[in-house]
Amino acid sequence: xxxxxxxxxxxxxxxxxxxxxxxxxxxxxxxxxxxxxxxxxxxxxxxxxxxxxxxxxxxxxxxxxxxxxxxxxxxxxxxxxxxxxxxxxxxxxxxxxxxxxxxxxxxxxxxxxxxxxxxxxxxxxxxxxxxxxxxxxxxxxxxxxxxxxxxxxxxxxxxxxxxxxxxxxxxxxxxxxxxxxxxxxxxxxxxxxxxxxxxxxxxxxxxxxxxxxxxxxxxxxxxxxxxxxxxxxxxxxxxxxxxxxxxxxxxxxxxxxxxxxxxxxxxxxxxxxxxxxxxxxxxxxxxxxxxxxxxxxxxxxxxxxxxxxxxxxxxxxxxxxxxxxxxxxxxxxxxxxxxxxxxxxxxxxxxxxxxxxxxxxxxxxxxxxxxxxxxxxxxxxxxxxxxxxxxxxxxxxxxxxxxxxxxxxxxxxxxxxxxxxxxxxxxxxxxxxxxxxxxxxxxxxxxxxxxxxxxxxxxxxxxxxxxxxxxxxx
Numbered sequence: 001x002x003x004x005x006x007x008x009x010x011x012x013x014x015x016x017x018x019x020x021x022x023x024x025x026x027x028x029x030x031x032x033x034x035x036x037x038x039x040x041x042x043x044x045x046x047x048x049x050x051x052x053x054x055x056x057x058x059x060x061x062x063x064x065x066x067x068x069x070x071x072x073x074x075x076x077x078x079x080x081x082x083x084x085x086x087x088x089x090x091x092x093x094x095x096x097x098x099x100x101x102x103x104x105x106x107x108x109x110x111x112x113x114x115x116x117x118x119x120x121x122x123x124x125x126x127x128x129x130x131x132x133x134x135x136x137x138x139x140x141x142x143x144x145x146x147x148x149x150x151x152x153x154x155x156x157x158x159x160x161x162x163x164x165x166x167x168x169x170x171x172x173x174x175x176x177x178x179x180x181x182x183x184x185x186x187x188x189x190x191x192x193x194x195x196x197x198x199x200x201x202x203x204x205x206x207x208x209x210x211x212x213x214x215x216x217x218x219x220x221x222x223x224x225x226x227x228x229x230x231x232x233x234x235x236x237x238x239x240x241x242x243x244x245x246x247x248x249x250x251x252x253x254x255x256x257x258x259x260x261x262x263x264x265x266x267x268x269x270x271x272x273x274x275x276x277x278x279x280x281x282x283x284x285x286x287x288x289x290x291x292x293x294x295x296x297x298x299x300x301x302x303x304x305x306x307x308x309x310x311x312x313x314x315x316x317x318x319x320x321x322x323x324x325x326x327x328x329x330x331x332x333x334x335x336x337x338x339x340x341x342x343x344x345x346x347x348x349x350x351x352x353x354x355x356x357x358x359x360x361x362x363x364x365x366x367x368x369x370x371x372x373x374x375x376x377x378x379x380x381x382x383x384x385x386x387x388x389x390x391x392x393x394x395x396x397x398x399x400x401x402x403x404x405x406x407x408x409x410x411x412x413x414x415x416x417x418x419x420x421x422x423x424x425x426x427x428x429x430x431x432x433x434x435x436x437x438x439x440x441x442x443x444x445x446x447x448x449x450x451x452x453x454x455x456x457x458x459x460x461x462x463x464x465x466x467x468x469x470x471x472x473x474x
Contacts, residue, residue: 022053024153026062026177027160029069030170035062041150041179046112046295047285047334055150057178063185066145066176071191073171074143085139091166092135093126099162103155108286110152112295112335113250115286127417133196134173135163136435140443144173145192147182149199151297187211194442196434197221198255201354201426208429219430219442221255221423223354224382228258228411229371229397232266234387238409240270242387244277246411247360248339251293255427256383256405256412259355261362262371268364271343275320278339278360283323285331293358295335302335305357309340312350318343323358346374354380368393376402381425383413404428 023040025032035056043053058066077085096103100122107118134144148156153175160173176182183203186192187210194217197207204220211218228246230239246258263271284291296302306324313319323338340359344350351361365371375384385407386397394408404424407413415421420436422428432442 021051024053024055024157024177026056026058026066027157027175028062028066028171029073029174030164033062033065035059035177037062043110043151043153044298045109046297047287047331049299049333052109053154055153055177058176058182060185063176063178063182063189066174067189067191069171070143070145070174073169074141077138077143077169077172078141080141082139082141085141088163088167089135089139092163092168095162095166096122096126096159099158103158105287106154106158108294110154111253111286111297113253113286114291114294115289117250117294118286124414133434133439136439137196137443138163138168138172140440142443143171145186146173146175147178147186148175150177150179153177183207184210187216188214190214192216194218195220196442198434204429217430217432217442219432219434220428221382221421221434222427222429223380224255224257224423224427225260225351225354225378225380226256226258226383226385227260227262227371227375227378227403228385228387228407229262229264229365229368229375230267230270231264231368231386231388231390231393233389233393234267234409235389236270236273239387240274240277242409242411243274243360244281244339246385248278248281248293248358251296251337252358253297253356254412255423256414257356258385258411259359259361260351261360262365262374263362264365264368264371271320271341271362275341278321278341281339283326283336283338284328285334288330293339295331296337296357297335299335301357302337305337305355305359308350308353308355309342309359312342312344312348315344315348315350317345317348317350320362346377368397372397372400376400379426382423382427383407385409385411385413 025034035058037056037059039057040054042051043055045052100119103122104115104118108115134146137144146156156175160175163173187195187207195207195211197204197220201223204222208218208220228243243258243261281292282290283293286294309324319342321339321341323340326336326338328334328336337357341362342350343362363374365374381403383405384401384403386394387409388394398406404422405413418436420433420438422433432438
């Protein structure tokens with residue numbers, strides 16, 4: 001019996017439209033289960049600070065109830081044919097398409113990203129289930145417990161409602177809320193066989209230690225510091241436009257955002273043009289149709305980013321564009337940081353830390369070899385890119401670089417669904433990646449069956465190691 005647990009503690013997600021504040025229930029065995037907890041987390045609109053909902057820290061009894069429901073559902077769901085499970089997922093995809101606008105509004109309300117970007121996330125999810133790993137787990141015959149981020153729980157609820165509407169039986173996909181206590185419970189429970197996690201390195205490393213110690217299969221996608229190398233022979237307009245979108249889209253709150261630009265040789269002269277392009281971006285709430293850059297997820301995230309930029313200034317970084325004091329008149333309480341461009345060195349904290357914001361750190365390199373060395377020396381390995389018109393340089397780069405996902409004249413090299421998300425180094429813990437073939441391997445267990453249907457089976461006792469093909473009666 002397969003029983004898989006997934007956490008999405010990711011820093012992107014979604015919520016509800018209610019003006020009155022709702023307390024979210026768990027979703028267990030196809031039903032809303034109100035929590036008896038006395039501890040709650042506030043979910044706020046990052047553009048206004050309006051309280052949207054409150055999320056409970058699940059009690060131990062509620063967590064046990066959830067695991068029991070998933071365990072019971074797995075017994076029957078795993079026996080359903082693969083073709084029928086696929087049909088459920090196809091119906092689920094259709095329902096997501098029909099509810100795209102609703103889901104996008106939930107995403108924007110809770111996470112803050114623009115509606116256009118939210119719809120892009122939904123479209124990508126339809127291709128690959130990247131944001132919602134439970135479709136891949138369920139189609140492989142597992143039951144699933146989703147612990148969404150306590151900051152953005154809303155879409156998880158709507159998606160589980162939709163998958164059950166598509167015909168997924170109660171108990172196959174469940175939601176349990178909470179923070180660290182919930183994660184620790186799930187990591188240690190003996191009926192849970194696997195853990196998937198997306199989020200910070202601190203949380204991911206802790207989950208990895210606890211879950212592997214408990215004998216579970218684990219995959220953790222964590223922090224990143226993605227570099228883009230710009231060679232002077234690149235198409236300048238394409239390269240600079242790509243950098244603006246990849247660095248500042250989603251307010252930099254993507255695990256595949258470009259956060260470091262390595263300018264090789266005379267490409268350093270293009271920096272002023274990049275600054276002018278970034279200055280034209282509109283910072284506003286995600287619901288504003290003019291918006292290019294939305295707010296950060298929380299006021300704490302904004303303070304952290306402002307602190308890192310301030311420290312960079314003290315360390316000697318050059319600030320070519322400072323978004324710390326950006327003013328959005330219609331949304332004065334929003335967690336806004338405008339596009340920020342720093343010229344720094346690899347010894348500075350702004351380079352060494354994942355910032356997860358619309359902050360682009362620019363590094364100069366004398367040649368391609370130095371640029372490659374900078375990237376290979378960085379501890380993170382989610383993705384990287386090179387912009388060049390030289391096939392020779394591109395091939396040399398892809399063969400020399402020690403990063404799991406590489407783009408050539410592509411700023412965000414997230415692979416198409418048939419391939420897996422192959423982040424590496426400190427960006428990934430686990431030997432089986434998210435989605436693609438690796439995901440099927442992660443959510444299944446290999447069985448090897450050896451049988452003998454020869455009509456003349458041996459009738460004597462044989463003490464030596466059996467050899468296939470030599471066990472018939474002569």
